[in-house]
Amino acid sequence: MSALTFKLKIKTDQRVDMSPLVCQLLKDKEFNDIAAITLQSGKARLRVDELFHISGSDTDNIVIENSFEKLDFIGKGLEEGSITVKGNAGAYLGLEMKSGTLDVEGNVGIFAACEMKKGLLTINGDAGDFLGGALIGNKQGMKGGTVVVKGNAGERVGDHMRRGMILIEGNAGDYCGSRMTAGTIAVMGTTGRYLGYAMRRGTLLLWNQPTLSATFNDCGSHTLAFLPLLFNSFKKLNSKFADATQAFNRVQRYGGDVAEMGRGEVLVKI
Amino acid sequence: MIINGVTIDETFAEAFPMKATRVIITAQTAQWAYNSAKSMTGFATSVIGCGCEADIERILDPSETPDGRPGVSALIFAMGGKSLMKQLETRAGQSVLTSPTSALFSGIDGGKRIPLGKNLRYFGDGFQTSKLIDDKRYWRIPVMDGEFLVEETTGQVNAIGGGNLLVLAKSEVDALNACEKAVEEMRKIPNVILPFPGGVVRSGSKVGSKYKALGASTNDAFCPTLKGITKTELSPEIESVMEIVIDGLTEEDIKKAMRVGIETFCSIGAYNGVKRISAGNYGGKLGPHHFHLREIME
Known part of the structure; x- marks a missing residue:
């Protein structure tokens, strides 16, 4: 059985809500039923077969081809199976994702992995702002799962993050880990200003020395026992993080944000 | 059945259902992992007086441990889930948390999850932090040498305690020599422990006593100095009897260990003082697990 493939015919002017095209909602649906699903695009509702050439039938394995940055909500609430996006993706990629895998070939927009609960989301390009964050007004961001970004991430990575892991091979923008409640964000590249702004708990694991605000205090150099376990868990990933030569257990530990609860930490490789 | 005289x-040996768990203790060096494990499994020979039965199962290579450091695996057995939990927490708190560079992990993935570091974490006084790695929660407790890393839970499984072998020998020296060799071989079997000092017991007991306050007393039928004045199980040439008690995770594990023990005793042979092999039981009325010596050797 080949993957259920949606090949985009036209790049719409308006953004498209792709949330109906997730594995669990398409399960047991006939080809004609899938073709007749309507997607919101601006004020209009468009049939799936108006927008996409449809082929294949394996609803556990969905491929979106010719994807571009106006396809929003791809993999929203995904509960099982896998979705592969060939091209870029719009905003809210993997919003409230509950399980399964989501793989994007290109770049993604804002609020990717927002309030994600479980599963694996891989972004081969860059990610926009609020990666793994909370929707505006909500108090809890990502609550579980793993996000791998092979490019750079925008501002406010892991805003209000509650649990889970965000692994960024490139750079992260300003306010990385802001208002974090728990979880782990690892950045191999550089980080911007206001790192860990108002973070309460959680870990920011960095390969490069950041510019820290005055509300982070140096706790000294340490060999931490949990780091080998953490790096060991990366081995199954298709990422630089799986490379054993990138692993370390000796870090400079900074505690903060003491303007908040102050139980968070920034660990910098030494 | 006679083998090598x-x-x-x-x-048969009569054994009882127990609850058990395995933990893995790691440290910067094998010696420090051993120090911690030895302390954690200390004073744990019998549930009667110690609350649990515990021992080091084996020394682990760094490649076998969760954090890649030298380690030791230990098994802990108790009569019920509650007593196992209590013993585990007390021992982990006093012997592993306190031991320099140590970390503590679950050694059983399945089973009912019981607290390992779940309550120990409060020693961190609010500075403790947790990490969820591969669906397992670990607690990082700040301590004076750095951080104590402990897995939140471990697995409790049904197990069996009280498998045993009695070696009846021509002399005390012969009995001890035979037991030492048997213990060395039996300890190579996974999933079992021999909880008594050096794996050997010299004070086997029977149920009941002439003193009302005592539930168990010396097994006079196997005491060589009482041969002439009690209903003895010993023939005249037997001068010393020693016992090896075996706790295991399954019946098969105990059978394997008992077979290895009997084979070792027999290989030493009657010529070197090992005259008989027997086992302790209560007439089959108390324990549901019966390990018949001759069946094990068939």
Whole structure:
């Protein structure tokens, strides 16, 4: 059985809500039923077969081809199976994702992995702002799962993050880990200003020395026992993080944000 | 049944259901992992007086441990889930948390999850932090040498305690020598422990006592100095009896260990003082698990 493939015919002017095209909602649906699903695009509702050439039938394995940055909500609430996006993706990629895998070939927009609960989301390009964050007004961001970004991430990575892991091979923008409640964000590249702004708990694991605000205090150099376990868990990933030569257990530990609860930490490789 | 001049009695060891768990202790060096494990499994020979039965199962290579450091695996057995939990927490708190560079992990993935570091974390006084790695939660407790890393839970499984072998020898020296060799071989079997000092017991007991306050007392039928004045199980040439008690995760594990023990006793042979092999039981009325010596050797 080949993957259920949606090949985009036209790049719409308006953004498209792709949330109906997730594995669990398409399960047991006939080809004609899938073709007749309507997607919101601006004020209009468009049939799936108006927008996409449809082929294949394996609803556990969905491929979106010719994807571009106006396809929003791809993999929203995904509960099982896998979705592969060939091209870029719009905003809210993997919003409230509950399980399964989501793989994007290109770049993604804002609020990717927002309030994600479980599963694996891989972004081969860059990610926009609020990666793994909370929707505006909500108090809890990502609550579980793993996000791998092979490019750079925008501002406010892991805003209000509650649990889970965000692994960024490139750079992260300003306010990385802001208002974090728990979880782990690892950045191999550089980080911007206001790192860990108002973070309460959680870990920011960095390969490069950041510019820290005055509300982070140096706790000294340490060999931490949990780091080998953490790096060991990366081995199954298709990422630089799986490379054993990138692993370390000796870090400079900074505690903060003491303007908040102050139980968070920034660990910098030494 | 006689092997190499050693008589194997037609009897059985009577064993009881228990609850058990395995933990893995790691440290910067194998010696420090051992120090911690030795302390954690200390004073744990019998549930009667110690609350649990515990021992080091084996020394682990760094490649076998969760954090890639030298380690030791230990098994802990108790009569019920509650007593196992209590013993585990007390021992982990006093012997592993306190031991320099140590970390503590679950050694059983399945089973009912019981607290390992779940409550120990409060030692961190609010500075403790947790990490969820591969669906397992670990607690990082700040301590004076750095951080104590402990897995939140471990697995409790049904197990069996009280498998045993009695070696009846021509002399005390012969009995001890035979037991030492048997213990060395039996300890190579996974999933079992021999909880008594050096794996050997010299004070086997029977149920009941002439003193009302005592539930168990010396097994006079196997005491060589009482041969002439009690209903003895010993023939005149027997001068010393020693016992090896075995706790295991399954019946098969105990059978394997008992077979290895009997084979070792028999290989030493009657010529070197091992005259008979027997086992302790209560007539089959108390424990549901019966390990018949001759069946094990068939």
